[in-house]
Structures are given as structure tokens and as C-alpha cells.
Amino acid sequence: xxxxxxxxxxxxxxxxxxxxxxxxxxxxxxxxxxxxxxxxxxxxxxxxxxxxxxxxxxxxxxxxxxxxxxxxxxxxxxxxxxxxxxxxxxxxxxxxxxxxxxxxxxxxxxxxxxxxxxxxxxxxxxxxxxxxxxxxxxxxxxxxxxxxxxxxxxxxxxxxxxxxxxxxxxxxxxxxxxxxxxxxxxxxxxxxxxxxxxxxxxxxxxxxxxxxxxxxxxxxxxxxxxxxxxxxxxxxxxxxxxxxxxxxxxxxxxxxxxxxxxxxxxxxxxxxxxxxxxxxxxxxxxxxxxxxxxxxxxxxxxxxxxxxxxxxxxxxxxxxxxxxxxxxxxxxxxxxxx
Ligand code: PEP
Ligand code: MN
Numbered sequence: 001x002x003x004x005x006x007x008x009x010x011x012x013x014x015x016x017x018x019x020x021x022x023x024x025x026x027x028x029x030x031x032x033x034x035x036x037x038x039x040x041x042x043x044x045x046x047x048x049x050x051x052x053x054x055x056x057x058x059x060x061x062x063x064x065x066x067x068x069x070x071x072x073x074x075x076x077x078x079x080x081x082x083x084x085x086x087x088x089x090x091x092x093x094x095x096x097x098x099x100x101x102x103x104x105x106x107x108x109x110x111x112x113x114x115x116x117x118x119x120x121x122x123x124x125x126x127x128x129x130x131x132x133x134x135x136x137x138x139x140x141x142x143x144x145x146x147x148x149x150x151x152x153x154x155x156x157x158x159x160x161x162x163x164x165x166x167x168x169x170x171x172x173x174x175x176x177x178x179x180x181x182x183x184x185x186x187x188x189x190x191x192x193x194x195x196x197x198x199x200x201x202x203x204x205x206x207x208x209x210x211x212x213x214x215x216x217x218x219x220x221x222x223x224x225x226x227x228x229x230x231x232x233x234x235x236x237x238x239x240x241x242x243x244x245x246x247x248x249x250x251x252x253x254x255x256x257x258x259x260x261x262x263x264x265x266x267x268x269x270x271x272x273x274x275x276x277x278x279x280x281x282x283x284x285x286x287x288x289x290x291x292x293x294x295x296x297x298x299x300x301x302x303x304x305x306x307x308x309x310x311x312x313x314x315x316x317x318x319x320x321x322x323x324x325x326x327x328x329x330x331x332x333x334x335x336x337x338x
Contacts, residue, residue: 001048002063003039009058014039017056024048036060046070067261069218071225072232077263083203083231085160085179088123090233091265095330096294098162098205098267099319100126102309103139104146112301114153116316120323124180125153126162126296130170131308132186139307147177154179162205162296168196175200185209185237185272188220198227205296207235207269210248214257221264234258234266235296238273247275247312250283255290265293271312277303280314281322288329291337295326 005014014037018028021041026048029040041048050062067073080092090096099122104110114125129146131139142149150161160179165171166187174181180203187193188209197204204224208217221232236255238248250273258266270283280297287295300306300313314322 001041001045001050001065003041003053003059004061004063005037005039005058006060007035009037013056013058017058067215067218069215069222069262071230072218072221072262072264074261074263079263081230081232081263081265083233083265085124085203086158088160090267091293094293095288096124096233096265096267097122097323097326098124098126098294098296099299100162101128101300101306102271102298102313103128103131103307104142104149105307107149107152109301110146110149110153111156113299113316114157114159116301117299117319118157118159120316120320121327122297122319122323123159124162124296125150125157125159126182126298128308129163130166132164132166132184133308144173151177165193165197168192171196171200175202178202180205180233183207183220188212189216191223194220194223195227198224198229200229201231202229203231203233204229205233205235205267207237208239208251208254210240212239214254214261218258218262221262232264233293234262234264235269236266236273236292237269238275246273246279248273250274250286252286252290255287255292259291267294267296268292269296271296271298271309271314275312277312277314277318280312281318281325284322284326285329288326289333291333297322 021028026041026043031038046068053062082092083090099117101113104127129141131141154161162180162182163178164182164184165174182205185207224232238250241249243249268287270280274283298313299319303310303313
């Protein structure tokens with residue numbers, strides 16, 4: 001961080017500020033120019049608030065040089081993080097395919113979908129047991145019973161299971177029962193939830209908030225990582241814009257931006273981004289082409305009867321067809337990047 005002082009700032013004022021900063025463990029390197037003095041701060045400046053420092057009558061401008069996130073930052077961790085869940089990997093060249101219904105509705109429903117997506121090449125099973133619904137009158141999920149059904153599907157398919165956690169109090173149970181804890185878009189800045197998820201070893205799929213900036217997104221990951229859990233997979237699921245023809249706007253730039261700033265893997269959720277079944281395949285192709293570390297897709301064998309997000313779910317046949325194209329495209333991308 002750099003502090004630029006106003007021309008003519010008094011020496012004793014500068015001395016006072018230097019002492020304050022040093023008390024916080026920061027080393028101050030002073031440059032005295034012809035008109036202005038500059039402080040270069042060395043050390044951990046994450047707890048400093050530039051806006052607050054600018055309140056001082058002698059300060060002209062404060063600039064951050066380093067990003068406020070550290071554990072998620074590629075600068076401090078140049079190699080890609082590979083999240084390995086029961087041998088299924090995401091990141092560092094490993095492409096993860098997460099598929100399943102929006103919500104778990106019954107054992108028959110989940111097993112039917114789980115079997116079919118596995119056959120088509122999915123390597124993670126998704127499904128909501130505790131659902132974050134916009135309306136309190138919509139189906140809220142099967143809860144614990146839903147997770148029990150997922151465990152049956154894991155047993156049969158051998159695939160890891162991913163489901164959303166909404167309450168900090170659930171963390172121990174989730175750590176025991178599931179293979180990846182999903183934190184949904186609406187909870188991306190539920191800091192108590194993030195901290196609890198950081199206290200267990202279970203990998204976390206963290207979805208970008210509806211109107212979160214990339215920095216806020218990475219700071220949310222930082223909350224989890226700073227508690228000790230560094231197995232975080234980021235998920236771009238579309239952000240809210242003025243557009244109404246799609247449910248959200250897929251911010252495809254998330255992939256190169258996150259890859260540049262962070263070592264964490266980033267997957268794309270074209271289902272929640274687009275919000276309608278026919279847009280899922282084109283957005284998926286874009287995700288593969290841009291180098292995403294994976295995709296998460298909603299699949300339902302009877303979308304017209306689904307209790308949640310039927311309109312954006314692919315039928316198993318469509319998912320299967322799409323997966324063939326995903327494999328072809330992925331091969332081309334790898335070939336191209338050689
Ligand atoms: C989901 O994945 O089922 C979900 C609710 O997604 P989001 O949090 O991105 O809306
Ligand atoms: Mn959904």
C-alpha cells in the first residue's frame with residue numbers, strides 16, 4: 001500500500017502516522033519528493049482501510065498494490081489447485097462434470113438420473129436436499145432424507161455427491177455425509193456459513209453471488225481458506241443484469257479472470273445462468289472453449305414434473321448428446337493449447 005501526503009504536510013503529522021502504522025507491525029519506507037512525501041507500506045496491510053486513512057487531513061491518496069486476498073491469490077500459490085474427491089479431480093487440467101437434478105424428489109427420481117448421467121460421463125452427482133427458494137411457498141427440499149438418497153446413489157455409482165448447505169449448524173453432518181459442500185449464490189456472503197465450511201476438510205463448491213464482483217467472490221473463498229480448508233472450487237453461475245430474456249447473464253470472463261488472479265479451479269453453471277434448457281448446450285460449449293475446469297448441469301428425466309428448475313433441466317438424452325460434444329471440444333481445446 002502506498003500513502004501519498006498532501007504538499008506541505010507537517011513532519012510531526014507524518015511521524016504520528018508512521019508510529020501508528022509501525023504499532024500495527026508495518027514497516028514504513030519513506031520517499032521525500034520535492035513537493036510531496038510518500039509512504040510505502042511493507043507487511044500485512046490487509047486490515048488497513050484505505051478510505052479511512054484518507055480521512056486524515058494530511059493524506060491526499062491511498063493506493064492498494066496488493067489484493068486483499070492472500071490464500072486464494074495466485075501470486076502466493078502459482079500452481080493450479082487440483083481438488084481431488086474420491087479420485088475425481090477438478091482443476092489443473094482436470095475437467096469435472098457435475099450433473100443431477102435441481103432438487104432431490106424421491107429415491108426413484110434421483111437414482112434414475114444418477115445412473116443416466118454417470119453413463120453419459122458425469123463424474124460428480126449433484127442434487128439439492130436443502131433448497132434456497134425465492135418463495136417460502138415453493139418446495140424447500142427433502143432435507144436429511146434427501147441426503148440419505150444421495151448416499152444410496154453414491155454407493156451404487158461410486159460417484160462423489162455434492163449438495164448445498166444452508167445452515168452453519170449443519171456443517172458436521174455435511175462433512176460426514178457428503179463429498180462436496182455447495183455454498184449457493186444467495187449465501188456467498190454468509191460469513192458465518194463460510195467460516196464453518198472452512199473448519200472442515202470437505203471440499204467446497206462456492207457459487208458466485210448474484211451481484212458479486214470478482215474480488216468479493218475471491219474474498220468469500222478467502223473466508224473458507226483462512227479457516228484452514230483450501231479445497232475450494234469456484235462456480236460462475238451467472239450474475240444479475242438488466243437482461244430479462246435469460247435468467248441471469250453468464251459472465252464467461254470469470255474463467256480467464258479467476259485463472260489469472262487465483263489458483264483455484266472454476267467451473268461454469270450454464271443451467272442457472274441461462275435458466276432455459278435450450279441455452280444450456282451453447283453456454284456449455286463456451287465454457288469448454290474458454291478453458292473452464294468443469295461444468296455443473298441440471299438434468300431431469302421428467303422436467304415437466306420437476307418440483308424445481310424443470311425449465312432449465314436437460315433430459316438425459318440431451319445431456320448425453322451434449323457430453324459427446326463436450327468431449328470433442330475438450331480434445332480440440334487441449335490440442336490447441338499444446
Ligand atoms: C443450485 O445449484 O441448485 C442453486 C440453487 O444454484 P444458485 O445458488 O447458483 O442459485
Ligand atoms: Mn436449480
